[in-house]
Amino acid sequence: MLCELCGKRPATVHVTKVVNNEKVEHDLCQQCAREQGDLGVFLNPMFSINNLLSALLDDEERRGRSLPAPTGVRCATCNFTYSDFARVGRLGCSDCYEVFGDRLDAVLRRIQGSSEHVGKSPRRAAAGLHVKKEIDGLRRQLELAVRQEAYEKAAQLRDRIRLLEKQESTGEK
Amino acid sequence: MPLDKVLQRAASGWTSGSGPEADIVISTRVRLARNLAGVPFPHLLPVDGLNQVVSDVSRAVASINSGRGWGKLDTYPLDSMPALDRKVLVEKHLVSPQHISEPWGRALVLKEDESASIMVNEEDHLRIQCLFPGLQLEEAWVAASGLDDSFEEHLPYAFSGSRGYLTCCPTNVGTGLRASVMLHLPGLVMTDAAGRVLGATNKLGLVVRGMYGEGTQASGNLFQISNQVTLGQSEEEVVRSLLGVAKQVIDQERHTREALVKDAALQVSDRVGRAYGILTNAHVISSEEAIKLWSDVRLGVDLGLLPGVPTPVLNEMIVATRASFLQRRAQMPLDPLQRDAVRADLIRKMLATS
Numbered sequence: 001m002l003c004e005l006c007g008k009r010p011a012t013v014h015v016t017k018v019v020n021n022e023k024v025e026h027d028l029c030q031q032c033a034r035e036q037g038d039l040g041v042f043l044n045p046m047f048s049i050n051n052l053l054s055a056l057l058d059d060e061e062r063r064g065r066s067l068p069a070p071t072g073v074r075c076a077t078c079n080f081t082y083s084d085f086a087r088v089g090r091l092g093c094s095d096c097y098e099v100f101g102d103r104l105d106a107v108l109r110r111i112q113g114s115s116e117h118v119g120k121s122p123r124r125a126a127a128g129l130h131v132k133k134e135i136d137g138l139r140r141q142l143e144l145a146v147r148q149e150a151y152e153k154a155a156q157l158r159d160r161i162r163l164l165e166k167q168e169s170t171g172e173k
Numbered sequence: 174m175p176l177d178k179v180l181q182r183a184a185s186g187w188t189s190g191s192g193p194e195a196d197i198v199i200s201t202r203v204r205l206a207r208n209l210a211g212v213p214f215p216h217l218l219p220v221d222g223l224n225q226v227v228s229d230v231s232r233a234v235a236s237i238n239s240g241r242g243w244g245k246l247d248t249y250p251l252d253s254m255p256a257l258d259r260k261v262l263v264e265k266h267l268v269s270p271q272h273i274s275e276p277w278g279r280a281l282v283l284k285e286d287e288s289a290s291i292m293v294n295e296e297d298h299l300r301i302q303c304l305f306p307g308l309q310l311e312e313a314w315v316a317a318s319g320l321d322d323s324f325e326e327h328l329p330y331a332f333s334g335s336r337g338y339l340t341c342c343p344t345n346v347g348t349g350l351r352a353s354v355m356l357h358l359p360g361l362v363m364t365d366a367a368g369r370v371l372g373a374t375n376k377l378g379l380v381v382r383g384m385y386g387e388g389t390q391a392s393g394n395l396f397q398i399s400n401q402v403t404l405g406q407s408e409e410e411v412v413r414s415l416l417g418v419a420k421q422v423i424d425q426e427r428h429t430r431e432a433l434v435k436d437a438a439l440q441v442s443d444r445v446g447r448a449y450g451i452l453t454n455a456h457v458i459s460s461e462e463a464i465k466l467w468s469d470v471r472l473g474v475d476l477g478l479l480p481g482v483p484t485p486v487l488n489e490m491i492v493a494t495r496a497s498f499l500q501r502r503a504q505m506p507l508d509p510l511q512r513d514a515v516r517a518d519l520i521r522k523m524l525a526t527s
Contacts, residue, residue: 114405117337
């Protein structure tokens, strides 16, 4: 459905007003609703946080405040683009978080006040993360060992990393 | 358990009125948003994709049922039940209005005593929720987290070390936790203090809403307070801060009630007595009027100014007097006037037999 006022943008806001004891209903787009000054007063119960978020992202975009758009970047899993996200206020799949990484961090800091998770981890993933962290640490030691030409130590570290990587890939299956 | 049994009774675990602070806190809810790794979120999935998620979840449910520790869980597909039944599920707080708006490929997983329910393919693949009577935030969190652990054993969750549980909307990412308490605050509303007291909670990263969640009005002086932030704070921190704020609001409501009884006893007695008079004698009543008077009667009972109506009866009345519940009970479609008549009859009976 298109907006009743501009007839151009999709109607995403349902406005209900009572005028002289008569109920009047309108379907408007975000922008026209905002211009009418009705937004926030006559909200439809189905009007959701996604609409608000989308309006916020839209606003950022127009003011040119957001980071440069990764044009043409598409999530390979769900085919979603960043502008799809900005339009609907929802992501397409969990991989989108990786694909839209930096831009999303800015959004998260703005709406959540943080972009770093604190709290529960799934047991399976937590075990995996632990191994990943250990591998990262060993890699750094390996680089150092190579630079210092401590080849015997480097070989030991390499074997340990291989073992952990093998465990990690079989553990995930 | 046959769904019919669930739909016929207004009573749920949360209506029992048995938890702590049950005179003011109607219920506590904790919900966790979870998704399956590598599967597009429900809004992008075609019906067969949605059905695949439902069947994966059902398989997990079967494995959980065969283990120990949980009461039996049942899976009910939303698309195969009548529209009226779906609306009753919303009125019973088991699913959200959004969940039933497009029922295809959606399902509800429900624990027998209705204390735990999982919405499958709402905004996220899984919305695990625990609903307890009274103020039981820590208990509800522990229960929801335990159920979450059971599902995690069987389903590959979308999770990242830095961003936590990955959700469809970035407002839920991280813990995926939304904890909320439903409070009955007639004293604060009567003394025009609700805005001031509840407004302060907004500054603490909490949100106040009407009873049926997002975008609804506070009818019957029922308010829901919940956390807003899901990133950067652990579940325990969120639960603790919400608990602290809820206790403050409860204290304020108690003090206000005491002051009302002391300084305005006559007016309060008159008000609750009139409400009781109307509810026990009306033959036609709208849902708005019913919930408004319900709030006065509930206050009168809590203050000992009215004959004792058991709390479970009053809590069940919230669900039993809703439009879809009434129609399902009558086993026929009712026009608005008939509905208002049936509602008035039911309220009279519930108050008379208690």
